[in-house]
């Protein structure tokens with residue numbers, strides 16, 4: 496079987512896992528999509544995994560209990576590993592609310608390939624945006640175990656990068672990411 500290196504040579508890139516973590520509405524998916532566009536422009540092949548393509552498909556039998564979140568992230572990490580091993584720059588945008596859950600993902604994918612990016616937008620701003628109206632429902636008690644309201648979120652201790660979208664524009668966040676990532680994914 497061909498190796499990851501063979502595939503990276505074919506694609507003329509080094510693969511990596513960019514793992515976004517943060518509250519609902521913090522900006523994970525928005526930044527992931529903008530980052531993918533910038534990398535694509537530079538001839539780099541990416542794959543985004545987010546709620547839209549994972550929770551509606553492979554993980555459509557999972558909810559938001561702690562056990563289901565662990566299983567959600569475990570499957571996402573296993574799928575991500577397949578992409579990373581194919582030489583593809585893999586971008587995941589999931590709340591992944593605890594150090595244990597993110598460490599499990601890093602261990603599955605491989606710590607050397609795992610770049611943790613904390614989207615640290617304060618909950619007040621996420622709630623003000625309330626993109627899907629879920630914070631309002633959680634406050635009314637209509638959704639149980641809602642992260643930041645009735646379920647915990649543990650901030651990562653040593654992320655590779657922290658992005659607070661209440662202070663940074665989308666372009667500024669993407670530029671910070673490009674600065675961090677480009678040196679390690681562009682083949683000389």
Ligand SMILES: Nc1ncnc2c1ncn2[C@@H]1O[C@H](COP(=O)(O)OS(=O)(=O)O)[C@@H](OP(=O)(O)O)[C@H]1O
Nearest residue numbers: 519520546559564567589590591592639640641642
């Ligand atoms: N109880 C509860 N808690 C948190 N989030 C909830 C919940 N119920 C539904 N949603 C919606 O699901 C999205 C989060 O899914 P994730 O797969 O990223 O969560 S986790 O990593 O398994 O914790 C999250 O979407 P994003 O806003 O894209 O993060 C929410 O819209």
Ligand SMILES: Nc1ncnc2c1ncn2[C@@H]1O[C@H](COP(=O)(O)OP(=O)(O)O)[C@@H](O)[C@H]1O
Nearest residue numbers: 518519520521522523524525626660663664665
């Ligand atoms: N500077 C910013 N960076 C990223 N998103 C922002 C910013 N300012 C406002 N937003 C908005 O915040 C929302 C973030 O939602 P989303 O990306 O779905 O978050 P998440 O994936 O973390 O749940 C979007 O509606 C986006 O347009």
